Amino acid sequence: MSEPKIDGFELKPGFKGMASDTASDQTMFKGVHWGKAMMWIFLLSDTFVFSCFLISYMKGRGSTPVEWPNPSEVFALEAFGVPVPLLLIALMTFVLITSSGTMAIAVKYGYEKNRKMCGWLLLATALGGLTFVGMQAYEWSKLIHEGVRPWENPFGAAQFGSFFFMITGFHGFHVSIGVIFLFIYTYKVFAGHYEKGKKGWFTKLKGDYVEIEILGLYWHFVDLVWVFIFAFFYLW
Amino acid sequence: MSDEYDNNKSYQAQSSEVMDGSTGSVNPDIDYVRPSEIGEQELYHPHSFIEKWVFCQDAKVIGVQYFLTAVFTGVVGLILSWLMRLQLGFPELAGFMTAEHYYQFVTMHGMIMVVYFLTALFLGGFGNYLIPLMVGARDMVFPYVNMLSFWMFFVAVAVLMASFFVPGGPTGAGWTLYPPQTILEGTPGAGMGILLMLISLSLFVIGFTMGGLNYMITILQARTRGMTLMRMPLTVWGIFTATVLAMLAFPALLVSAIMMTLDKVLQTSFFMPTILKAGEVLEYGGGSPILFQHLFWFFGHPEVYIVALPAFGIVSDLISVHARKNIFGYRMMVWAIVGIGALSFFVWAHHMYVSGMNPWFGFFFATTTLIIAVPTAMKVYNWILTLWRGNIRINVVMLWCLGFIVTFVNGGITGIFLGNVSVDVPLSDTYFVIAHFHMVMGIAPLMVIMGAVYHWFPLVAGKMLDEGLGKWHFWITFLGAYSIYFPMHYLGFIGVPRRYFEMYDSPYMTSAVGMNEFISIAAFIVGAAQFILIFNIIKTLKTGKKAEQNPWKANSLEWYTSTVPPEHGNFGDRLPVVHRWPYDFSVPGAKEDYIPQTTAPSEVIHTEVEKT
Numbered sequence: 001m002s003e004p005k006i007d008g009f010e011l012k013p014g015f016k017g018m019a020s021d022t023a024s025d026q027t028m029f030k031g032v033h034w035g036k037a038m039m040w041i042f043l044l045s046d047t048f049v050f051s052c053f054l055i056s057y058m059k060g061r062g063s064t065p066v067e068w069p070n071p072s073e074v075f076a077l078e079a080f081g082v083p084v085p086l087l088l089i090a091l092m093t094f095v096l097i098t099s100s101g102t103m104a105i106a107v108k109y110g111y112e113k114n115r116k117m118c119g120w121l122l123l124a125t126a127l128g129g130l131t132f133v134g135m136q137a138y139e140w141s142k143l144i145h146e147g148v149r150p151w152e153n154p155f156g157a158a159q160f161g162s163f164f165f166m167i168t169g170f171h172g173f174h175v176s177i178g179v180i181f182l183f184i185y186t187y188k189v190f191a192g193h194y195e196k197g198k199k200g201w202f203t204k205l206k207g208d209y210v211e212i213e214i215l216g217l218y219w220h221f222v223d224l225v226w227v228f229i230f231a232f233f234y235l236w
Numbered sequence: 237m238s239d240e241y242d243n244n245k246s247y248q249a250q251s252s253e254v255m256d257g258s259t260g261s262v263n264p265d266i267d268y269v270r271p272s273e274i275g276e277q278e279l280y281h282p283h284s285f286i287e288k289w290v291f292c293q294d295a296k297v298i299g300v301q302y303f304l305t306a307v308f309t310g311v312v313g314l315i316l317s318w319l320m321r322l323q324l325g326f327p328e329l330a331g332f333m334t335a336e337h338y339y340q341f342v343t344m345h346g347m348i349m350v351v352y353f354l355t356a357l358f359l360g361g362f363g364n365y366l367i368p369l370m371v372g373a374r375d376m377v378f379p380y381v382n383m384l385s386f387w388m389f390f391v392a393v394a395v396l397m398a399s400f401f402v403p404g405g406p407t408g409a410g411w412t413l414y415p416p417q418t419i420l421e422g423t424p425g426a427g428m429g430i431l432l433m434l435i436s437l438s439l440f441v442i443g444f445t446m447g448g449l450n451y452m453i454t455i456l457q458a459r460t461r462g463m464t465l466m467r468m469p470l471t472v473w474g475i476f477t478a479t480v481l482a483m484l485a486f487p488a489l490l491v492s493a494i495m496m497t498l499d500k501v502l503q504t505s506f507f508m509p510t511i512l513k514a515g516e517v518l519e520y521g522g523g524s525p526i527l528f529q530h531l532f533w534f535f536g537h538p539e540v541y542i543v544a545l546p547a548f549g550i551v552s553d554l555i556s557v558h559a560r561k562n563i564f565g566y567r568m569m570v571w572a573i574v575g576i577g578a579l580s581f582f583v584w585a586h587h588m589y590v591s592g593m594n595p596w597f598g599f600f601f602a603t604t605t606l607i608i609a610v611p612t613a614m615k616v617y618n619w620i621l622t623l624w625r626g627n628i629r630i631n632v633v634m635l636w637c638l639g640f641i642v643t644f645v646n647g648g649i650t651g652i653f654l655g656n657v658s659v660d661v662p663l664s665d666t667y668f669v670i671a672h673f674h675m676v677m678g679i680a681p682l683m684v685i686m687g688a689v690y691h692w693f694p695l696v697a698g699k700m701l702d703e704g705l706g707k708w709h710f711w712i713t714f715l716g717a718y719s720i721y722f723p724m725h726y727l728g729f730i731g732v733p734r735r736y737f738e739m740y741d742s743p744y745m746t747s748a749v750g751m752n753e754f755i756s757i758a759a760f761i762v763g764a765a766q767f768i769l770i771f772n773i774i775k776t777l778k779t780g781k782k783a784e785q786n787p788w789k790a791n792s793l794e795w796y797t798s799t800v801p802p803e804h805g806n807f808g809d810r811l812p813v814v815h816r817w818p819y820d821f822s823v824p825g826a827k828e829d830y831i832p833q834t835t836a837p838s839e840v841i842h843t844e845v846e847k848t
Contacts, residue, residue, distance in 0.1 A: 026457075026460070030273070034378070037453050037457055038378065041453070056495065060523065063522075063523075063524045150498065159506070162502075163506075203379075
């Protein structure tokens with residue numbers, strides 16, 4: 001059995017393979033699409049953005065002289081007359097993680113050139129994201145209604161409101177961008193742009209189903225960040 | 237411009253002259269290079285004047301656009317420094333200037349020079365122009381995003397410049413923008429000025445991210461056949477590592493800018509502690525000003541190396557070409573660049589020794605800071621050893637390189653002073669600090685930029701810059717820069733504080749006044765001398781001598797394009813195939829004193845060529 005090859009280049013497994021890929025000419029990540037590599041590096045940079053936000057939040061929470069509000073009380077939702085802690089957040093998280101699942105299957109069908117399934121699953125993902133943003137808007141309006149503002153907060157430290165609106169807002173902005181692109185790509189897939197070799201609106205270059213995977217990377221990242229926000233903001 | 241390179245034709249990257257090594261078993265071909273695995277890049281060719289010169293997707297045009305925009309901001313920064321020196325040296329002539337104006341000039345000079353001038357020039361300018369050419373690519377991998385990157389930068393510059401014209405003027409908080417005073421009433425430009433600064437910085441980060449992704453992927457995934465990472469010119473290594481730093485450091489700047497914008501606009505208190513003003517408690521309270529300093533310097537220190545590493549890389553190439561000798565310790569140079577880049581993320585708090593942090597924290601950061609001196613010193617030794625017994629050509633480019641080495645060593649040594657907590661504390665916020673960082677990250681990288689301009693101008697414009705004017709430019713700048721910054725070390729030692737509008741009744745009023753006048757005069761002359769270069773460029777473009785292809789007899793790919801200056805697509809209808817590193821100079825046994833990267837091994841079989 002010989003190892004798999006790319007254009008005469010032998011791909012080896014493990015650390016040895018990594019070293020020989022790195023030492024080779026042309027590409028460092030063998031067979032990886034440019035756009036995909038770009039998205040990974042962008043996400044690395046974006047990880048630093050969210051890390052800076054979350055570390056600032058920890059520092060801010062640690063240094064404020066006023067007591068931090070109890071998240072399970074602030075984020076409780078009344079269901080059938082009983083306040084259930086984190087009910088809405090649990091639902092939001094469920095919807096978002098589910099949309100990650102549909103996204104992953106969409107990528108699979110995309111590579112199988114199953115245009116219909118890929119399109120429907122992208123649409124489902126987009127709707128999941130839209131639901132998430134909608135629920136977040138509801139949560140914001142509920143908190144604002146209760147008197148929480150970026151600059152003040154009736155439950156305790158003012159920084160609670162500041163960090164909450166900033167970080168969830170920044171994450172929600174990411175989700176919204178993702179939803180917009182999901183709708184665009186749903187259209188592109190249903191319209192068969194990849195099969196027809198239609199050129200992009202801006203880049204004037206032909207696309208490929210790998211774009212669905214790149215969008216998927218972004219979408220999974222946004223979900224993963226949400227898990228961290230969930231842990232640090234709602235569970236701590 | 238002829239644009240005959242036709243994209244619709246499919247180019248066979250597998251050339252017929254390359255034999256397959258696995259089948260030719262009788263006489264294994266030493267010239268064998270693996271076939272292309274990336275295929276031909278699809279390029280969008282411009283169809284109109286606007287697409288060709290304004291909203292252009294060609295990395296070379298984008299590089300020149302970046303360069304010119306950055307130079308424009310640099311001239312603004314230069315004029316601001318003149319105004320500051322006028323106030324410091326000859327306050328009686330600067331009656332029009334108030335203390336507020338002075339602080340605004342200090343702030344804008346610092347921010348413009350570090351971010352909008354040096355960073356944009358090295359990464360946006362040289363990066364865009366040189367990366368695709370040096371690694372043998374047709375263009376950046378995402379030309380459209382690359383174009384957006386420049387225009388985002390352009391808008392960022394426009395917003396920054398707009399802050400000069402808003403009510404209250406630009407921010408005067410110092411380029412570090414430390415809260416709480418940055419956004420409080422009483423600081424110049426605390427209204428619109430700081431807001432525009434923060435917006436401009438955010439736009440810069442977004443624009444840079446788009447460019448940086450291009451630089452990284454082009455280097456990692458779009459090299460030509462035979463171009464391994466360890467065959468890349470050090471210029472590419474320097475720009476690459478600086479880009480990695482920028483991708484990881486700019487997020488901290490973006491986050492701190494967003495948080496401070498919210499502090500300003502929505503009265504949040506991320507960075508704002510409880511503040512008493514004229515006996516009244518302000519709305520703010522409970523925030524942490526130190527948090528901003530950490531975020532800012534987590535960006536700010538890598539930023540120093542974002543400027544320095546491309547300079548290190550470029551100067552290595554220039555020295556090697558103009559000393560006709562291979563770079564001493566190429567691999568060591570690469571690892572030093574990477575090592576400095578990695579270490580630069582662990583030293584940020586040495587800017588904060590006087591912020592009141594735990595002394596043990598300072599001890600840690602002093603240690604890491606001094607460790608950086610090791611790879612840096614290795615680089616300096618290697619530059620000197622490259623020169624040693626080289627066939628040195630004392631032309632303008634080499635003069636700038638030599639100037640760089642001297643200046644850089646000078647600024648580096650004062651850095652060792654400032655890296656130690658106990659020495660730094662008394663020198664903090666004095667002119668010694670000014671002298672240090674201007675030497676090490678102002679003048680030294682600028683010398684490299686100048687050398688690079690004289691070196692690559694024949695490639696970009698096809699004409700040779702005037703050597704005589706270049707020598708005037710160099711000597712006035714070099715001697716003048718020393719006249720400016722050497723005395724500042726002394727001013728720092730006697731304790732003159734920096735960022736002071738005037739010295740009032742302090743003893744410095746008498747003891748430092750003569751020296752300040754001297755420094756100011758030198759600053760005026762050095763600033764004016766920079767216009768020699770602009771004059772030289774205009775003169776050369778009009779009447780200059782036409783450059784031959786590869787006038788410096790260099791080896792790297794940018795000199796082996798199908799036309800000079802290179803056109804869209806860079807290399808005509810076939811990409812070059814690389815067989816060696818770009819430093820095969822003065823190889824014993826070779827006919828010429830240089831062997832281009834594209835020369836096949838069979839052509840130089842009887843020479844003592846390095847195996848790379």
